[in-house]
Amino acid sequence: MKDKILRELYEKKGQYISGEELSEKYQVSRTAIWKHMNALKKEGYVIETTHKKGYKLIESSGKLIPEALKRDLNTVEIGNKIIYFDTIDSTNNYSKRIAKDAAHGTVIISEEQSGGRGRLGRNWISPKGEGIWMSIVLKPDIPPTEGMKMTQIAAAAVCNAIRGVTGLEAFIKWPNDLVVNGKKVCGILTEMAGELTRIDYLIVGIGINANNESFLEEFQHIATSLAKEKGEKVDRKTLILHLLKEFEGLYEDYINQGTLEKTLAIIRNYSAVLGKSILVIRGEQQLKATVLGIDEEGLLEVKYEDGKRELLMSGEVSI
């Protein structure tokens, strides 16, 4: 009931809605409506109450609730359905649980993850209300070998969104990290289910350190947040809206053209590794290499010290 009332307040944003109207619509007492309003106020929503006119939503407490996002979202499919949690184990885990029946483009957002996952079985620390912890469920009709391209599309979309919204110079550390001033601000975890020749669904998990204030000591030299780099808080809602719009544009371009042209232009333009000397990490082994380019498929062309060249599909590189 509380969520229904919140939706009504959003739909009427800027205008009053009377307790009487709500109680009639939902067949509950006016006292029950009043109690739900108080509960919302406790959660941080600023709701103006006048005896005669009823209730008016003034501020949404900065939470990423779907009603607030959807009002300003300008996409066709991506984000058409948004599922929101105050807390969840992991938005990728939840996506997996619902993916079979979820529509293409469903977005799952949580204010906090209690078991956020990173690549290579690592944890992803996801404190409440500070970052953007979200997953996108995709159902493209492409072979599984193309699945990794979703990571590239997401990386390019996040890069453009960060640059557009914050003005920060974000770079893509191939294949799935975003860095600002050399430190990680975003990681992408793409997971896939299907058969050898067919994808059932893909989950693109995106974690952005938007307003994180502090990092564990062991991460302080490698991780940062957009707010730390900018010196002021970032509006998470605006960033998500830009990100989903960018993502849909690049995704559609790839599906319609069958090439990653637009995505690659961004990835090459804002690459943190192109032309650089890097370490290719393979288990215990670290091999020095120079990045020669990013090919049409999004693979990383590297040249090792012994002159051997290789095209990397995924894996870890360190600058």
Ligand code: BTN
């Ligand atoms: C990495 O850099 O290792 C990838 C990190 C991906 C984190 C995001 S946060 C939202 C989604 N849910 C998860 O559990 N992980 C991804």
